[in-house]
Amino acid sequence: MSRLIIISNRVSAPKGSMSGAQGGLAVALQAALRESGGIWFGWSGEYTDQFTGQINFQRNEGVTTATVDLEEQDIEEYYNGYANRTLWPLFHYRIDLAEYERDFAGGYQRTNERFADTVRPLIEEEDVIWIQDYHMFPLGAELRKRGFNNRMGFFLHIPWPPRRLLTTLPEAHELVASMFAYDVIGFHTQEWLESFCDFARIELGATLEGDGVVRLGDRTVQLLNCPIGIDSQDFTKMTNSDVAAATFDQMRKSAVDRAMIVGVDRLDYSKGLEERFNGYERFLEENPEQRKEQFLLQIAPPSRAAVDSYQRIRARLEAMSGHINGAYADLDWVPIRYVNQGYPRDVLAGVYRAARIGLVTPLRDGMNLVAKEFVAAQDPEDPGVLILSRFAGAAAQMPTALLVNPLSAEEIADAISQALVMPLKERIERWKPLYDNVMEEDVSWWRERFTAALMPEGQLQRQEHPAEAED
Known part of the structure; x- marks a missing residue:
């Protein structure tokens, strides 16, 4: 051989x-x-x-x-x-x-x-x-x-x-x-x-x-x-590991009965993070009744720090998150938790499982495996909703996600609002074919x-x- x-x-x-x-x-x-x-x-x-x-x-x-x-x-x-x-x-x-x-x-x-x-x-x-x-x-x-x-x-x-x-x-x-x-x-x-x-x-x-x-x-x-x-079998096992379970409990406690929206992306202009923050701010502006019922956890570890464009995007995102929190936060609630560090995959598995919404909105992406990991980590009895850019490679395999144009703040805002009130039956109906594809067409x-x-x-x-x- x-x-x-x-x-x-x-x-x-x-x-x-x-x-x-x-x-x-x-x-x-x-x-x-x-x-x-x-x-x-x-x-x-x-x-x-x-x-x-x-x-x-x-x-x-x-x-x-x-x-x-x-x-x-x-x-x-x-x-x-x-x-x-x-x-x-x-x-x-x-x-x-x-x-x-x-x-x-x-x-x-x-x-x-x-x-x-x-x-x-x-x-x-x-x-x-x-x-x-x-x-x-x-x-x-x-x-x-x-x-x-x-x-x-x-x-x-x-x-x-x-x-x-x-x-x-x-x-x-x-x-x-x-x-x-x-x-x-x-x-x-x-x-x-x-x-x-x-x-x-x-x-x-x-x-x-x-x-x-x-x-x-x-x-x-x-x-x-x-x-x-993704390595779907191994990742599913990882979701049930002690580390993932402890992370899940930690995130649920810190959420204080609020729905968590999660984004996990390298700090890169292709990931559409500025546009995502704009869409989330539009959601907060247009849905005052839903504001304090949720929060966005954005994990964005730095990358390619030697390249000027990456330094600029980090500065802009820090300014945007500060602006949104300053405009909308209350004494007992902050809309964006913005974290500039990476985490092991078993920790992220627990984070994904605790989230009600996975927000994956790159402007252009080869595949985007975060979308697949989010799906694989969900509880089959109570799955979260994947909001996915139609310009990610993964969109061709994941048509039952809520597909959005990441350049449209209105589409992102509408999808967040829709996902937060989506009935359990529809969530399961959307999640199941996504899960089947992730498990079948794995790495x-x-x-x-x-x-x-x-x-x-x-x-x-x-x-x-x-x-x-x-x-």
Whole structure:
């Protein structure tokens, strides 16, 4: 059986099943590596004065990880620059925030070349390579240049933008053309798969050959609509853990018989937090009779503190929460509890279960697993209501949630009011199909669906990649 080589920007070593800190993606990829005896390669998160390509190997719970340190310039240009200040805003439809700097693009390409050179000795002839996310779009092409003819897949964990937005990227044609080095490319939704096809067809002259196959020159790639899920069985067990139960009791006591609305998001402009606060304020303004019957708990751990736009959003949210609390709070009630720190997943499971409403309103999101975790954590006899942005990838799988336009304060306000008075029967009727989908199309389903396309019936059906060998 062939080994699986997973390559991603960051590597997650196993932390133990009871830590409550492991995400579903890490759990799924680690399971795949245990089955195949493969390696997970990526950046260590650490700096080095001079890049040497020295690899740090670790083996934990049957999973081998291989990490490499990067120079400060690489991190600034590849990670903080091109990945997070160019690609991230552009692929989340925020071209107003995208920064197009040649140094960023150059550092991104250079670092991917370094990754290719460093991982090169680890890859054997029969290995199957699975590359993760937007940090490494060109890595497959770089490996082909170094002579690798292995089966190779790529999964994009964020949205793919429409053609007219992507054309604003100076390197767009080269970036998309490089992706034809892969044999399989996965997207969370059919919409984003079609956007990729649209660009490849109109801008590059690619042809569609049916059943998700796209051809550019002598290369074909299989496109796959493959939405990721959570580790649903494990998360459900976590919801019934001692930590989750204690958190549930704590939240119910602190609520003092009020309904809790919960939002859990990284501090990121794509999550629509400012718009969410505007919608919540509109609800308070228009529903004075419901004000003191509920409160909003917004958990927003900081991220990417080195990027200016993230510093600005934190300052704005602190000002907005202070304004709303100042305008509407009373002696015995505060409308917003705004918390800037993260919590383990077992703690969050208890928080979700205690909430009457899950408020998940990103402006654009690859999937949004918080929505699925909220559903999985609910009491089947008395479930809460999920309010979900129609622009999250999860919306395609969750039509019985209350779907809203996150840019509309009125829609958010109306949905909150509707959810607070929704009868138990309707809550159960809306929750049950959401739960069934979360349990069925979980992260293991996602992994198996993608790897089945990458390794059909276990056979490595290779395409020739002339050229490109350097040796």
